[in-house]
Amino acid sequence: MVNQLALGVDLGGTNVRAAVVDRESGVVTATVKGVHTDKSPEAVVASIARATDEATKLAGVVGRLSCGVAVAGQLRGDVVSVAPNLGWREVPFGLLLAAKLGRPVAVVNDLKAAAWGEFRVGAAREETDTFTCFVGSGIGGATIASGRLVLGARGVAGEIGHVKVKFEGGRLCGCGEYGCIEAYAGGVNLAAWMAESGLEGGAAELEVQAHAGNVEALRLWDFASSSLALVVANQVTALNPGMVVLGGGVLMRCPKLYERIVKTIETRALAASRVGLKIAFAALGDDSGVVGAAMLGSELQSRG
Numbered sequence: 001m002v003n004q005l006a007l008g009v010d011l012g013g014t015n016v017r018a019a020v021v022d023r024e025s026g027v028v029t030a031t032v033k034g035v036h037t038d039k040s041p042e043a044v045v046a047s048i049a050r051a052t053d054e055a056t057k058l059a060g061v062v063g064r065l066s067c068g069v070a071v072a073g074q075l076r077g078d079v080v081s082v083a084p085n086l087g088w089r090e091v092p093f094g095l096l097l098a099a100k101l102g103r104p105v106a107v108v109n110d111l112k113a114a115a116w117g118e119f120r121v122g123a124a125r126e127e128t129d130t131f132t133c134f135v136g137s138g139i140g141g142a143t144i145a146s147g148r149l150v151l152g153a154r155g156v157a158g159e160i161g162h163v164k165v166k167f168e169g170g171r172l173c174g175c176g177e178y179g180c181i182e183a184y185a186g187g188v189n190l191a192a193w194m195a196e197s198g199l200e201g202g203a204a205e206l207e208v209q210a211h212a213g214n215v216e217a218l219r220l221w222d223f224a225s226s227s228l229a230l231v232v233a234n235q236v237t238a239l240n241p242g243m244v245v246l247g248g249g250v251l252m253r254c255p256k257l258y259e260r261i262v263k264t265i266e267t268r269a270l271a272a273s274r275v276g277l278k279i280a281f282a283a284l285g286d287d288s289g290v291v292g293a294a295m296l297g298s299e300l301q302s303r304g
């Protein structure tokens with residue numbers, strides 16, 4: 001009998017969240033958080049194993065559940081080729097997880113998982129074509145076209161955080177390249193840029209200072225927000241989604257940034273591409289990653 005439940009894991013730079021999720025409804029029946037100060041692949045895998053064990057015990061699960069692990073990074077199959085916030089390069093993550101957990105594990109990109117969660121049971125459940133962009137410590141994106149997740153020829157389609165906003169050079173991004181939008185508007189990089197410019201705090205503080213008349217704050221906020229807004233609007237022109245799903249901690253805390261993205265889509269995306277377009281905030285909140293990872297994991301594994 002196929003178990004109705006599935007395990008989803010959302011792996012961040014410093015914490016991990018494991019949840020037992022109903023595969024059809026997306027309802028989370030148990031959730032466990034863990035923290036990993038040691039970011040070595042072995043320590044992170046051990047932390048995931050602890051969290052998934054606890055979550056399955058908490059849910060009273062008997063038998064083995066399929067498992068999907070969402071990671072913020074570029075993947076090549078189940079190898080993490082680049083994960084800036086973990087400092088990983090070329091980590092055979094799927095193999096390490098399978099060895100530790102004693103079962104096959106589907107490794108998925110965090111934004112693809114979040115987009116899938118929102119598409120299956122969240123804000124976009126009535127849609128067939130969506131573009132999802134989350135702005136948190138980093139910036140990620142994913143596209144669903146005709147009900148299918150767009151992976152790209154090498155699995156890295158939708159890496160909107162690494163779209164360039166400078167013709168040449170620019171600020172260094174965690175991916176190792178220069179001039180990416182994430183290097184300006186991603187939460188971690190934006191806070192670093194603020195510190196270099198003599199400003200305190202992070203994205204939410206910047207927004208407040210910029211609108212209170214601080215000239216330096218306005219310079220940073222204006223470049224970061226206008227560039228990000230144009231990048232998202234241009235995706236609408238290129239992809240013609242039925243819905244844009246926006247989410248992530250920075251967008252949650254920065255209403256003016258959110259507003260600017262929405263306004264820019266409404267005025268700068270090609271008119272024909274925004275006919276009937278809906279724009280929504282992610283409905284699953286913090287859960288979109290774990291829910292999507294669980295669903296994507298079970299779907300990928302049942303397909304073999």
Ligand SMILES: [Zn+2]
Pocket residue numbers: 161162173174175176177180182183
């Ligand atoms: Zn980058």
